[in-house]
Amino acid sequence: MSRTPPGPAPSPSSAPPSSPQLSLFDEAPAAAAPASPSRTPVPAPPAPAAPAPNVLTPAVFRHPQAERELRLGDHVVAYAFRRARRRSIGFTVSTEGLAVSAPRWVPLSEVDAALQAKASWILRKLQEQRSRAQRLASSRIEWRDGTSLPFLGETVILVLDPRATGAMLNTDGQALPGVPRLTLHVGLPQNAAPEQIRDVVQSWLQRQARRVFEERCQHFAHKLSVRMRRLSLSSAQTRWGSASADGSIRLHWRLIHFAMPIIDYVVAHELAHLREMNHSPAFWDVVRSVLPDYEQHRGALKDDVLPAFD
Incomplete structure (x- = not known):
């Protein structure tokens, strides 16, 4: 929009x-x-x-x-x-x-x-x-065994595995160059409906998002000498993140698709607002104090499109 x-x-x-x-x-x-x-936020x-x-x-x-x-x-x-x-x-x-x-x-x-x-x-x-x-149309995910999606900047292959409980990420340290090394084993049968697969994977991604965001928020809050009172996951239509003067931070859970440097940029950006509640030169100086190359990641985030989850 x-x-x-x-x-x-x-x-x-x-x-x-x-x-x-x-x-x-x-x-x-x-x-x-x-x-x-509003528009669906939707990385690729x-x-x-x-x-x-x-x-x-x-x-x-x-x-x-x-x-x-x-x-x-x-x-x-x-x-x-x-x-x-x-x-x-x-x-x-x-x-x-x-x-x-x-x-x-x-x-x-x-x-x-x-x-x-x-x-x-x-x-x-x-x-x-x-x-x-x-x-967006070209990035729409087909929810089936063997489909792929981005996770922390890497490609994850979905594997329907009735023996698994919930969803479990496996890493292949011997993967050949250019071959995805991550597989997400989802505890569903091969004939599971696309909606079932989507819901299990989305729930797993949101759990990973909270774990990663909490760790990065603690890291940058310490470096910026600010106090974050509350972190919540967002599904906002138009925002990747927001900050309130009371110390509340909201981060879109689908940031978990991006590589860590981009997540760090969003986290540092929002926490910097707890010192400068504006976008003045002083605010960008605060961001730059912890991420000297923030402009590179800001540009990448603006250009990317999230995979469609319908």
């Missing part, structure tokens, strides 16, 4: 929570951004950079609730439109497409003019969402 960049259009639409929270990718709110629909190979709008193949981008359409450059954009009690025009680009909201008094010609003014940004975000949807 993408929101309008800073500009003269939309205005903020929601009040901050009573307890200050900062997500991993929170930034200063854009004056033009309405509240955005780094995504290719989205092409610039002026080199895109002419395409049609159609929102399922489209009521109006407009030609932006060489592309047709059919967008959902509604009138709202607001003071400015708002744009939201999500996996569904472009949605526009406008005050009742703004004529449609002014709405179209605002869209043309933001055409480059809108087309870029629509292409990013389309590319993301394609990557």
Whole structure:
């Protein structure tokens, strides 16, 4: 999901929570951004950079609730439109497409003019969402014996093994280069339903996530001289992590798919907020004090897509 960049259009639409929270990718709110629909967080190979709008193949981008359409450059954009009690025009680009909201008094010609003014940004975000949807489709897990999924940056092969209890990770220290050395033995019969396999594996991954996150939080809390009062696992749609001023840390359990350096970045990022509840230069100095190369891991995390768990 993408929101309008800073500009003269939309205005903020929601009040901050009573307890200050900062997500991993929170930034200063854009004056033009309405509240955005959620998207499934969903890690796989780094995504290719989205092409610039002026080199895109002419395409049609159609929102399922489209009521109006407009030609932006060489592309047709059919967008959902509604009138709202607001003071400015708002744009939201999500996996569904472009949605526009406008005050009742703004004529449609002014709405179209605002869209043309933001055409480059809108087309870029629509292409990013389309590319993301394609990557998600290709990363969808087929829940069966022999399927694979990422765990701590490595590939794990699932083995349905009725002799196993729950799920048990085996390591093959003699695995050949390029051959996965990890197998997860799941205590289910060969004819187990995909939903059964998914539920057992997801439960195991969440247990591993809590174990790993607790250890890394203790490590970085000590290095940063902060006190974490509570750690909880999250399934948030749009955040990898968040921190509250009361010392509570929330981390998305599916971070367990990533290699440890990326997990460490998220953990250090959120714990740094217990010293600087913002994204100021002082905050990034705190992160850098424990992770000098944090920018590399931050970029990798933004580019990755989690495997689909449906």
